Amino acid sequence: MHDGREVIAKLPNPNAGRLHFTTASEVATMDFLRNTLHLPVPKFHAWSSRASDNAKAQIVKQIVDIEKTIASTKFTKLGALYYKRDLPSSDHDTVLYVDRAGNKVHTEEFGIGPTNHRSFFDFGRGELDIDRGPWSTTTAYLEAVAHREISCVDMGLRYPLMPEGPFYGPGQYQPSASKKLSALRNYLKVAPYVLPDNRAIHVPVLWHGDLHLQNIFVDPAEPTRIVGIIDWQSVSICPLFTQVTMPGFLDYNGPIPKELGRVSLPPNFGSTTPDEQREAKELHQAQTLHNLYLALSRQINPTAFQAIKGQDSLRHQGGRERVVNDGRVSNEDYEVSKRQLAEGIESFLSREARSREERKAWLQALPFVD
Structure with missing residues (x-):
């Protein structure tokens, strides 16, 4: 702070217990320890154990605005962002990005270098002599991904967990190096022709793919205002359609609404048990925020919205990299x-x-x- 004080924002881990009671009890305990027992415990300046629907809606609106700024910053190459002094060599005359007004921006400070995406380094890939960019086109990037996987097969690298495992059982398909190599080489033949038709979603952009609540800091005095987003490690510059995803804090277990209109409670809501009504309200809130994000994206960030809505198309899937799920789920x-x-x-x-x-x-x- 300007007066030299330090303020720490703390978010509860959902695994710690019931959110409201966990936070409320922690605050009361720390207040007692500090002010009654006079122990060296930090002072609470502000706290909240419950986030209102309106607060969450305001957070969604700000996230869409942030993503609009990111999606409107179109880089000229694919790879990762660095200070130029950290790159072996850099072209000072190259345009770094095009801003939302269409202006070509040069900079003496930043440059685009090799990707830092984990898929190029995890599971032994970091030891491979492969093309890590930067790349000038989407096709070149996707071809590098395929060649990376070919090198993995040639070197005998395997994932620690195979997501296709349920299909490897008795009497089922059994993978082999030759089959994977054949699929990858066939992919290289068709890769340029199966990309999404919408060229607007090919643009190279940065994107935060892990926007869960622990990565979003808000102002304690104004909980609806985002003051910081953390965990930009390994964020790379890739085609928008390969990066765009729903923010993690909007994930929920339940059906996805088929339309973007108003979400309704079930018709039999009034005749259900209190527990069933609570679950129905939680699902209703989650679906409402899901639709709010998409509706605002369609209005404010239409290019990203088009990329999200195109994810089920065959052409879109053809360009998306299959990154192995390492088993992580949200808290x-x-x-x-x-x-x-x-x-x-x-x-x-x-x-x-x-x-x-x-x-x-x-x-x-x-x-x-x-």
Whole structure:
């Protein structure tokens, strides 16, 4: 602060317990320890254990505005952003990006260098002699991704967990190096022709792909105002359609609304139990915020909205990189995801395993069994 004081913003980890009572009790405990027992405990200046629907809606609006600024900053190459002094060489005459007004921007400070995306370094890839950019075109970038995977096969690298595991069981498809190489080489032949038709979503942009609540700081005195977004590590410059994603803090377990209109509570809401009504209200709130984000994106950030809505198309999927899921889920969803995974595995085994031996073979093939 201007007077030399330091202020720390703290967000509760959802795994710590019930959000309201966890925060409310922590504040009361710290107040007691500091002011009653006179122990060296930090002073609370402001706190809140509940976020109102209006507060969350205001956060959504600001996130869309931030993403609009990011999507409107169109870089001239794909890779990662660096200070020029940290690059082996850089062209001082090259345009760095085009701003939202269409102006070509040069800078003496920043340059675009090799990608720092984890998919080019995780699982032993960091030791490979491969093309990490920077690249001048979307096609060159996607071809580098394919060649990277070819190098992985040639060097015998494997993912620690194979997401395709459920298909590797008894009598199912069995992967091999030759099959993967064949698929990758065929992909290289068609890659330029299966990209999205909408060239506007090809633009190279930065994008924060992990916007959960722990990465968003708000003003304690004005909880609806974002004052900081953290965790930009490994953020790279890639085509918009390969990067754009719904913010993580909007994730929820439940059906996605088919339309962007007003979300309604179920018709039988009044006749359900209190617990069912609470669950229905939580789902209603989550779906409302989901639709609000998309509606605001369509209005304020239409290019990103087009990229999001095109994610189900075959052309869009053809250009998206398949990054291995390392098993992480959001803190909010951990217990639910753990239970759903156990239920899903048991349901799958009861349907597919015809004998005790097959059940054992499936359990060995599944990568998600703890």
